[in-house]
């Protein structure tokens with residue numbers, strides 16, 4: 001990204017907080033930090049003046065002046081310690097307030113309109129590892145932005161104050177030019193400026209590759225972490241396949257990227273360290289050398305000589321801000337780039353895939369579900385289901401069947417509003433509860449009671465009700481484990497998890513229920529019990545299922561057959577309701 005674009009993007013990310021509802025406390029805290037910084041600069045100017053006095057009283061063998069100078073020094077240092085402590089405290093307070101606000105914003109954006117799901121469909125590496133963006137990158141952005149901006153401010157203040165001191169101590173230097181002597185005002189300032197400009201230029205040239213390398217390093221680290229997490233999540237499946245060697249290869253491939261990139265980073269860092277060490281050490285003697293002509297001509301005394309050296313160092317440090325902060329700046333650019341891309345891809349994911357893909361959803365007082373000219377596509381544009389039009393009254397049931405890969409699950413995703421690659425019209429009944437149940441339901445890491453009521457009941461569910469439903473769903477052995485917290489997704493068998501999904505259905509009592517192979521792991525008898533419990537306990541619920549098993553035909557009155565080439569056929573009322 002170009003520099004202007006980086007600044008624009010950083011401003012876009014930062015602006016939201018500084019103009020949010022929290023803006024008054026943010027600006028207030030920032031003002032306090034700035035005031036404390038001003039205080040620190042002022043104290044360092046006083047310490048510089050103190051140096052002049054101190055070395056002069058030493059040179060003059062003035063004991064009373066010496067004792068007074070030691071007393072003043074103690075006072076100044078105590079003040080410095082107190083101000084510095086508060087400066088660090090307020091700066092960190094501002095940091096955590098800003099980070100909290102930004103994290104909440106990113107979390108809300110990521111979860112809004114199912115963006116977390118849509119981002120996965122984009123399958124773009126720029127939108128990868130949202131966990132890293134929200135945890136690490138937000139933290140880095142806040143800490144680096146504060147550090148860089150407050151440091152810049154402090155450096156400008158320091159440089160301005162000490163330039164005045166240096167200017168006053170510089171006097172006029174006469175440069176011999178043939179028979180003339182050219183007067184140079186403030187030569188100590190110009191010398192510092194030229195010295196810092198050369199150092200800055202060299203550092204930028206040398207350190208520039210770090211921007212890309214730091215960016216890649218963060219990405220490789222996140223990919224490596226993610227590959228480890230995947231093995232943890234799929235431990236059993238990998239163990240059955242004896243896939244350890246394959247996994248090891250994947251880990252090492254990701255880790256190799258980390259190492260290779262790191263080697264490139266350390267090569268650049270080595271050169272940069274040579275340059276910055278040379279630069280900072282040379283600057284000490286450079287300051288003395290530049291100030292020495294005036295000292296040896298007796299134009300400044302020893303105290304002023306030390307004052308020049310001290311002021312010179314301050315100005316040097318101020319100018320060399322880019323050098324000291326180069327790696328930080330590189331990191332900051334990379335973080336701004338990543339966060340900006342994340343924002344852009346979240347917006348893209350939320351937007352329609354394209355204007356040709358648009359599902360129009362209207363809510364109607366009628367009780368049935370109507371689909372008009374619905375087309376469902378794969379992301380590559382292949383038309384999975386063409387022009388489907390049908391109406392399903394409430395209390396009806398529909399089974400969707402067809403060969404594997406023909407688009408049954410994708411059709412349900414379209415009806416749920418998750419699938420962006422579709423067009424047509426859907427009229428859905430107004431104010432009705434709708435529930436979609438996938439083949440493998442999500443089991444949060446929480447108490448079993450909360451797993452059953454996920455995503456959270458509007459009213460607490462009584463134990464007696466829970467126990468009764470657990471019995472209905474053939475889960476009697478779990479009745480005594482309601483308070484237990486476990487990784488239930490790992491602990492329960494797939495069949496048990498599917499029965500947990502039925503517990504949720506019976507608790508939620510939806511008006512429209514969509515089941516995507518929700519009984520595929522159950523034996524036929526248990527499947528029968530589950531399906532038969534629906535009309536008995538939820539007589540007003542319309543059920544739409546996807547499945548392969550012939551037995552499912554017994555529990556649905558209508559059938560929709562997909563052929564995988566776009567064709568479909570509705571066979572109404574082929575079976576008796578159970």
Ligand SMILES: Nc1ncnc2c1ncn2[C@@H]1O[C@H](COP(=O)(O)OP(=O)(O)OP(=O)(O)O)[C@@H](O)[C@H]1O
Pocket residue numbers: 121378379384402403404405406407408409410411
């Ligand atoms: N996120 C995706 N990216 C790319 N292609 C996808 C994605 N999701 C689904 N598809 C493709 O869309 C087609 C339909 O998939 P879908 O899961 O709907 O089939 P299905 O009929 O439910 O299959 P099965 O009976 O095996 O569960 C498949 O070819 C699949 O590869």
